[in-house]
Amino acid sequence: MTELEDLVVRLREFAAVREWDQFHTPKNLAMALAGEVGELLAELQWLTPEEAERVMHDPEAAARVRSELADVTIYLTRLADVLGVDLIAAAHVKLDEGERRYDAATYRGSIRKAPPIT
Template identity: 70%
Template sequence: MTTELEQLAARLREFAKVREWERFHTPKNLAMALAGEVGELVAEFQWLTAEESGDPDPETLARIRTELGDVTLYLVRLADVLGVDLVAAARAKLDDNDRRYDADLYRGSARKAPPAS
């Protein structure tokens, strides 16, 4: 069974192929483009208060949605080019965080855990 993420990766792969963009979609270029899009997403929040960021006006939310789409597309494309299963990578990271951040020790705290050994 093909997941929605796999379908999105396949669509992006075809999108790049028909435009002959594969040669530009190197991991370095995709990572740089991803960083740029994350910057554009951050810019949408830059001057909002904490309260405003949790309930943006409809126009701001539309721009945020667009930037989230851009970030997602570059992230999925980068993972596809590198052969990384994004869902498996996220699950592994969450498992690692679950081990590193014991709920009893970190509940209500924003402190960082020591580096994994």
């Protein structure tokens, strides 16, 4: 079993023991995920780019960022499980699409978007 699969199982058990499955609807989990992403953003919001790059060198800030990243991971993983989505497989599919849309020779060092897929 992979570490992600271990986490999925642990989250299922965590919710089941507390009888929280009834609350773990896709809508509720997506909303909770959005809230946690907001909390992560709040940790970086008013930092300069240079300060943001150094945030992990401040023990207190690093602990807060790690905690918010953990919350995001937990809710994303739980949402994917409830929806029956294999996160790793979905990420590989998305990366494959990105490799087709953004060939390295054309987009290296560029921030521009690829044209829409028709």
